[in-house]
Amino acid sequence: MTFDDGPGPYTARLLAIMKRHSARGTFFVVGRNAAANPQVLSQMAAEHHEIGNHTYDHPDLARLSNMGIRSEVQRTQQAVHQATGRWPTIMRPPYGSLNSRVNREVGMPVIMWRGDTQDWLYRSSGRVQRRVLKLAKRNAVILVHDVQKTTVSAMPATLNGLIRRGYTLVTISELYAGSRLLPGHVYGWG
Ligand code: NI
Secondary structure, X not given: OEEEOOOOOOHHHHHHHHHHXXXXXXXXXXXHHHHHOHHHHHHHHHOOOEEEEOOOOOOOXXXXXXXXXXXXXXXXXXXXXXXXXXXXXXXXXXXXXXXHHHHHHHOOOEEOOOOEOOHHHHOOHHHHHHHHHHHOOOOOOOEEEOOOHHHHHHHHHHHHHHHHOOOOOOOHHHHOOOOOOOOOOEEOOO
């Protein structure tokens, strides 16, 4: 599972839910939210979740200059490092907006996802649960948003459903353990 756009008001609750289910996940954080909630970030790191870079202000990177793209990425790297002492090694562009120029300027491995739950659109816990269980398959990268209250409310039942089906929830780095993720390459489709 990957959780985008946080940390937000429900992220601490999500961390408690993840802990109860012994589930690890990857949080693609927005730098400005990370800078505002450093204690939630350090808790994520301490509880063995992974933190990825999702830009500082969540812009469409394809509309920014090269310097603008680099600034969005680097300020987020700094915010995460400040809170956790670690540098993110993976990145996800807002809206999945990526072209060869953005990819080059980002300069990190890019992680996409297997199919959108559209949790931000429908804001229904029941729908989140059904969509995640439908999209789930071995080694799949699932995208939801921890800034959505309904998504966090859906997680206890969703995680139970996944675990009952035999899945183990791991971070992106654990998922790709053994194969080195390369800058300029895109992972997580399919
Ligand atoms: Ni996003």
